[in-house]
Amino acid sequence: MKHIYSFLISYFVFINVVSCSDEKYTIKMKGSDTEVNLAVNLAEQFDKIDHSFSIAISGGGSGLGITSLMNGQADIANSSRPLTDEEIQLFKEKNIELKTIVFAEDATAFVVHEDNPIEEIDIQTLGKILNGTTSTWKSVSGLDMPINIYGRQSSSGTYSFVKKKLKIEYSPKSKEMTGNAQILEGIKIDKSGIGYVGAGYISKKIGENKGIKVLKIKESPTATAVSPLNPEAIKKRQYFFQRPLYQFIPVQSWEKVKPFIEFETKGAGRAIIENSGYYLIN
Template identity: 55%
Template sequence: MIIQTKHSDFAIEVILHMRLFSVLLVIMFQSCSPNSETIKIKGSDTEVNLVVVLAEQIRKENDVVLVSVSGGGSGLGIASLLNGNADIANSSRSIKQTELDLFQQKNIELDSFIFAQDAIAFVVSDKFTIDSLNTNDITKILSGEITNWSSFHQNNMPITIYGRQSNSGTHDYVKHILNIHFSPYAKQMNGNAQILEAIKADGSGIGYVSAGYVLKGNNTGIKVLSIYTNHSKAVSPLDASAIASGSYFFQRPLFQYFRKSDYLKIKPFLDFEKSAIGAKIIQESGYYPVNN
């Protein structure tokens, strides 16, 4: 009886070990499954808040898809993609040729997806008397050719420019669409929030931010300027119909770059962004969905 008991105990122990091994195998298999791997997204500060909301919602819809999101600027996102520290690079600008060359040197094939459209809003203090500016005037202000608001109204105030850092896609976009070099006296800020806080405190300041950030309710103490060219009427970046028709001067696509080899891994998230739920989130976040 004692021997049988020992054999029985041994058999039970073997069975328990086998079951534990089976559980470990299942866990290992699940952790190796592409669907259970976390999709790492880094880059544009313009896109970060929107993508965070999308990531939170897809988690509610599909608890298998895990997404981590961080900002730092479009340049950082593309560099992280190159170095293998991100699966998707959020970028509010087109990738540069110098960046493409680095991917080619590593034999990495890239693809991209435009998931939303954004508009750049030029903002001043809500106590400012000006409601609109011409694109030529903005060019002269940002380049430092015009340094005082007396060129536009009676107040004799020096103009303070609040812009983004050079690794920002928004900085690059404004620079290229206006074909300018920014004034060396322009203050480089970390993001939308910092620019708006500076504008609220500085009655002579002007800055540029994502219109989506303003539409989300961050508009206290500031005024969003309408913009016009020599051949058009003034248009507000907060006018959804104007953006849809393409009549606002400072509007741009929002990109997501990824390695072609990672497509199956990130496809559930890209598909979610294209879905009706994704489009609704994009619109409610102050951006404009893109029909794909």
Template identity: 60%
Template sequence: MKCNVAYCCIILLLACSSNNKAIKVKGSDTEVNLVVRLAESFYLVNKEFSVAISGGGSGLGIASLLNGQADIANSSRPLNTDEIRMFKDRGIRLRTVVFAEDATAFIVQKNFPLDSIDVGALGKILSGEYKSWKPITGQDIRINIYGRQSNSGTHSFVRKKLKIRFSTDAKEMNGNAQIMEGVKMDISGIGYVGAGYILKDGTGQPVKVLRISAKIGRPAISPLDQQSIMQGRYYFQRPLYQFIPETSWDKVAAFVAFEKSGKGRKIIQDSGYYITH
């Protein structure tokens, strides 16, 4: 995928579907592959529907609701104060669905000499306070950061959890795939992606997932450790949201019900995401 591609777009179409059965979903890159899998299975038993799904970031999905261009906004973060005000000003009432939980994974090249890191050191790396790996690994090589654009919910989530501003040297990538490719080829690179994206193809990914400790001396926990996630012990875990205008609710209710059904929950879990509620 080239860097100038604004977002990935995956569309499931049924030519004979009417407008009240045509669902448009936009937003979070973290959620896009999962929602495609859910939509594919939903379509098998609801062939009168069509579901068009695109990524591009949580901010794009939320903006699409404000502009009347989507029925569901996938978001890996809650609405911010400005967004709440804009929906109120435009008289758009929303329903909020939390359908899964995700853990953000921090990745380095597979042979990188680091297995775990504490939150404090991670913040110094991503903020640019540490320019070199020397304080962490003893290697005096420049740190390359692979991150997301500011409209990404994952970008916002990591920034808030670490209480930092991202380094101006950080590379802004369009999604998980670009970050994975960048880090895979860069011995000095570090990036962050959804743990579900790591897990979806099994455990043979050509990157190393760092274990994270909340503080020096605390246990370091992997975002791939399901038991720790279920116990709420991983520092970078979060709910995944879907925001739905009241005017679209009747149209999307069957799809939301499928997500929450036994079959939908199994797809969520098999895709490397979690259900903790």
């Protein structure tokens, strides 16, 4: 009988069907920390249908996954952002043709400590917090304490996504964390903290995330506040920080990974995507 062994160390996950060693049945998936838990769930369920594959999954950020494709170290790059113009050029120079799959949609959630009285925030105020212009909670939520920002490393697609949406440069005092879990653990013990994580990472684990509060977002001070945990709002595209999730695949790996891609985009994987707190594209 074949078994799957899985373990989590920081942002690294490995899933392996131990009796399978043939390279054509080994899939290496790297990249977005936002997508890593979803990828693990999909791989575990895929193995129940098809035991012939060995799937290794690691996070570390969208940039790391994309670089791994360039270096021939991955078959699938999970990414929470599109390719940059520079990356597109580098793939052309390396003669690596890619297929692009948009398999789900995610919303980026902003979280604070549960004792912070703030419930919602507009994007102008949020931008001033993240770029360091507003450095205390006094004018925002009434707390007389400095603001501690928990962000991601520059290789993260979420880092780039938030920066681009708010049109800001991050405060140099922002803490660079390696993933969603680290940010949440930091916020739980820091009443001054604010951070951003993939909503799919927390929406199905509310009971496990005691100590944090998910903020509703307003596009202007007078606009209606929208929660990233509201599926109806996401379907209507009412949440400011929602985005597609990508998988980039070298053409030479396509036939190998195709059964897994069809599982997640056309088969039972679609229900797993929804049940994991993410949203279907169609």
